Amino acid sequence: MKSPLAIVGLIFVVLGMLATAAGHWIGLFVAPPEAMMGDVGRILYVHVPTAWAALIFFMVAFVAAIGSLWSGWRGFDAATTGAVEVGTVLTFLLLIQGSIWARPTWNTWWTWDPRLTTSAVLAAAFGVVLLMRRLIDQPAKRQMATAVATIIAFVDVPVVYFSVKWWASLHQQASTRASMDSVMGLPLGVAALGMLVMGTGLMLLRTKVELVRLAHEADAPELPPTAAPLRLDDPAGGDPTLDEAT
Amino acid sequence: MTRVFAMTLTILRKDLLVEWRARAQAVALLGFAAVVLLLFSFAVGPDSTMLAKHAGGYLWLALLLASTLLLGRSLQTEVETDALEALLLAPVPPAALFYGKALANAGLLVMVALVAVPVDLAITGAGIVENPVLLALIVVLGAAGIAAPGTFYAALTARIDGRQLLLPLLLFPLVVPALLASVKATSLVMTGDPMEQLPGWIALLVCFDAIYWSLCGLLFEKVVDG
Numbered sequence: 001m002k003s004p005l006a007i008v009g010l011i012f013v014v015l016g017m018l019a020t021a022a023g024h025w026i027g028l029f030v031a032p033p034e035a036m037m038g039d040v041g042r043i044l045y046v047h048v049p050t051a052w053a054a055l056i057f058f059m060v061a062f063v064a065a066i067g068s069l070w071s072g073w074r075g076f077d078a079a080t081t082g083a084v085e086v087g088t089v090l091t092f093l094l095l096i097q098g099s100i101w102a103r104p105t106w107n108t109w110w111t112w113d114p115r116l117t118t119s120a121v122l123a124a125a126f127g128v129v130l131l132m133r134r135l136i137d138q139p140a141k142r143q144m145a146t147a148v149a150t151i152i153a154f155v156d157v158p159v160v161y162f163s164v165k166w167w168a169s170l171h172q173q174a175s176t177r178a179s180m181d182s183v184m185g186l187p188l189g190v191a192a193l194g195m196l197v198m199g200t201g202l203m204l205l206r207t208k209v210e211l212v213r214l215a216h217e218a219d220a221p222e223l224p225p226t227a228a229p230l231r232l233d234d235p236a237g238g239d240p241t242l243d244e245a246t
Numbered sequence: 247m248t249r250v251f252a253m254t255l256t257i258l259r260k261d262l263l264v265e266w267r268a269r270a271q272a273v274a275l276l277g278f279a280a281v282v283l284l285l286f287s288f289a290v291g292p293d294s295t296m297l298a299k300h301a302g303g304y305l306w307l308a309l310l311l312a313s314t315l316l317l318g319r320s321l322q323t324e325v326e327t328d329a330l331e332a333l334l335l336a337p338v339p340p341a342a343l344f345y346g347k348a349l350a351n352a353g354l355l356v357m358v359a360l361v362a363v364p365v366d367l368a369i370t371g372a373g374i375v376e377n378p379v380l381l382a383l384i385v386v387l388g389a390a391g392i393a394a395p396g397t398f399y400a401a402l403t404a405r406i407d408g409r410q411l412l413l414p415l416l417l418f419p420l421v422v423p424a425l426l427a428s429v430k431a432t433s434l435v436m437t438g439d440p441m442e443q444l445p446g447w448i449a450l451l452v453c454f455d456a457i458y459w460s461l462c463g464l465l466f467e468k469v470v471d472g
Contacts, residue, residue: 125419135408145402148465156420163423
């Protein structure tokens with residue numbers, strides 16, 4: 001744990017967790033229940049920060065992916081991976097929180113609301129980027145594929161949102177600090193800041209892990225060449241001992 | 247610029263010729279689309295009003311599923327014979343390679359639709375379409391919307407072991423807007439459009455096509471270099 005990146009990451013995670021906890025404490029015990037939804041509305045303090053943070057990390061991933069594609073620097077590749085992974089985890093959390101909230105409020109676990117559907121599509125699109133990384137062995141090719149797929153998935157975000165919005169709509173208007181009382185704005189702000197700081201810490205730690213992995217991979221000795229494929233039609237290309245046997 | 251255009255046409259001609267010489271595969275693809283349409287009808291049951299209502303959705307799902315088979319082998323010949331390097335050294339500009347292949351795939355997808363649309367209309371009982379020109383426009387725009395990112399991802403996954411799985415996984419979430427717009431527009435043409443929503447959906451398809459035909463063409467160089 002000597003790396004400055006890891007130390008800063010760890011500090012961010014701890015600070016972020018403290019801020020998130022503080023925000024939730026105010027949100028659960030100090031702030032009044034929501035006018036229409038009552039106590040169920042308190043999920044706002046975790047749901048909205050998660051949504052904001054997820055989108056911010058996908059944006060970070062997009063910028064890092066552009067850098068990775070045009071500079072080829074390994075650090076950008078690691079940062080793209082870190083940001084995509086944190087963003088994807090947050091998006092999955094967002095879907096779970098949304099379902100928990102939608103059940104008592106809309107009386108259904110799932111609706112075809114633009115924001116909900118866009119989140120599901122995003123979780124799939126960015127989740128596949130992480131899956132694809134695992135399937136590519138060559139570092140340069142993996143870096144290119146990760147960057148390209150991240151850029152394309154990010155460009156899709158507004159298009160998916162608007163297409164689904166036209167298609168069906170039920171979600172309430174997006175909550176911002178301006179649309180609510182300051183008693184509720186404070187815990188939301190603190191929780192959002194906490195989520196962002198914690199996410200940044202996790203992203204830095206994940207970036208560090210990826211950097212170590214990539215460095216190990218670059219230092220690893222070359223694998224021995226694989227045996228020449230057996231060619232039955234061409235005796236010179238195959239194993240001579242086998243030819244004598246036949 | 248004219249050179250890129252000429253090369254694009256050459257690649258398009260080459261790909262269509264390869265498809266023509268192996269036309270049994272193209273015919274199998276048509277059969278696949280028809281069978282998928284039949285299976286959707288079995289899944290829903292013989293309720294003719296329900297089938298007719300969702301005819302547009304079945305058509306596009308059949309086309310999307312057929313497209314993964316089509317796109318999967320779009321670069322296979324080049325990769326297996328190391329002809330991709332030869333093409334790039336020729337030199338064919340990467341953009342021309344992309345646009346030639348994407349146009350060929352879009353064309354083949356439209357060909358699949360030529361068979362799938364009548365089959366879809368017949369077995370769902372949606373009946374005769376009053377405005378076939380408009381439907382043809384939607385089919386072309388929708389096929390283009392699948393073909394551009396599809397060709398791009400086919401190239402990206404061409405040398406990866408799990409490509410048969412990875413290509414649809416990458417493609418399906420991405421083409422959600424094109425799929426929604428195509429399905430809606432097709433349904434509106436089939437069942438009538440009292441609210442005049444059709445221009446909006448066609449505009450969305452055009453926007454999707456414009457974004458991905460330009461973005462994928464721009465990034466394709468990185469994909470074939472890598």
